[in-house]
Amino acid sequence: MPDPSATGPTGPGGPAGGAPRRRPAQPPPAVATARRAVWRALAAPGGPQAGDLVLVACSGGADSLALAGAAAFVAPRSGLRIGGITVDHGLQDGSAERATAVAGTLRGLGLDPVEQVRVDVGSAGGPEGAARTARYAALDAAAERHGAAAVLLGHTRDDQAETVLLGLARGSGARSLSGMAPRIGRYLRPFLGLDRAAVRSACALMGLAAWDDPHNTDPAYARSRVRAAALPVLEDVLGPGIAKALARTADLLRDDAEALDAWAGRVETEVRGPEGGLDVGALEALPRAVRTRLLRRAALAAGCPAGALTAGHVAELDRLVTHWRGQAHVDLPGGMRGHRTGGMIAVTPSPR
Incomplete structure (x- = not known):
């Protein structure tokens, strides 16, 4: 597909079409870069x-x-229909009026359909987590x-750097530190x-x-706090380019996390027993990075909430598996427990 991101269509002309074609005006470099990224x-x-x-x-x-503006230019030239959605979290005075104004701007850019959706933000996962959960539920719906084939999100490299720093502060593993994927679903x-x-x-x-x-x-x-304080301090102490380095x-x-996830997926059927538990002997033979992925999958499959299941x-x-001393069980979130019985690791509901 030719790249239409920097210029518009030129139309007929030149030696075979009569009068020479007028070269379309070139957009400013920042606009061309945004359009090219969308394309x-x-x-x-x-x-x-x-x-x-x-x-x-x-x-x-x-x-x-900026994403909406770039997509409004690129999508029609790529044969795609382009619409928009703005989510009103209802967390600030005047949020409904702002959502209406945003929807009007999107329509002015030529997006169709355009929706504004009001959501109720709960409390699970803290204010940021709860707002994110409500927002993605609205976008999915x-x-x-x-029948949209894709939803475009406006996260930048700086957002990625902030996500990595927050993961570091929590002591997260490679999956969390890998930040946001350019494409997921x-x-x-x-x-x-x-x-x-x-x-x-x-x-x-x-x-x-x-x-x-x-x-x-x-x-x-x-x-x-990361945006206003932590990243600027790192830039001052370590020099410019911290956000780019964190994103890299x-x-x-x-890449590493995806390779390990794929490995875990390939061996999962080999370590799973007939009753759904995981075979201890087979787990012991695996690298810890693969073994813990299988254990986490087993906990999630049994009903542990993903947001509450920690490293x-x-x-x-x-x-x-590795330091068995006759432990009775391991308490897990969601009213579940992990236990070792007959050479198998199983995750089951805790007795009431």
Whole structure:
């Protein structure tokens, strides 16, 4: 598919068509870069096909508005339909009016269909986690409603660096430190390789008026503290390029994590017993990185909530394999417990 991201169609002309063609005006470099990033994401193997609908998730911030503007240009030239959705979390005064304004901007860019969806944010996982859960549930529902082949998200390289630092602070493993994937399921993140400043420059150059969410600078939120304090300090102490280096680390760790996940998937049937437990002898023969993945999968399959199952829980399950001293069981979230019986590791509901 030819790259339409930097210029528009040129039309007929030249020696075979009469008058010479006028060369289309070139967009500013930041705008061309944003368009090219969207084109690459949409044109990647396994991406949406001609005629498919793609939705842009837009909060009204500079990153997602730039994404909407770039997608509005690229998608039709790639044979795709482009729509948008804005989610009103209802956490601030005037949020409904802002959502209406964002929806109007998306329609003005030519996106169709455009939806604004109000969600109820719970409390599980803390304020940031609860808002994220509600938002993705709304995006999933909208994609199903409209039959969208993909949903575009406006995360940038700086967002990726913040995610990696937050994972480091929690002592997370490679899967968490690998950050956000450029593509996972229906979700595409075209701007993950672009820095925030370049994306915001593109937004301004497109003439789009962005809204700055005060939550992004509220020190009550861990991500806001990383953005406002931790990353600038690292830049001062270690020199520029920290965000880029952290994002590159995430890419490398993602490759490793995907390879280990694939390994675990290949051997899972070999270590699983007839009753669904995992064979201790087969687990002992595996590298710890593969073994713990299998134990985590077993806990999740049995009903442990993914958000509550920590690396510590999995480490205790692993001790049932490698440091067995007759332990009775390991308590797990969701009212579950892991235990070793007859050379098998099983995760079952805790007795009431």
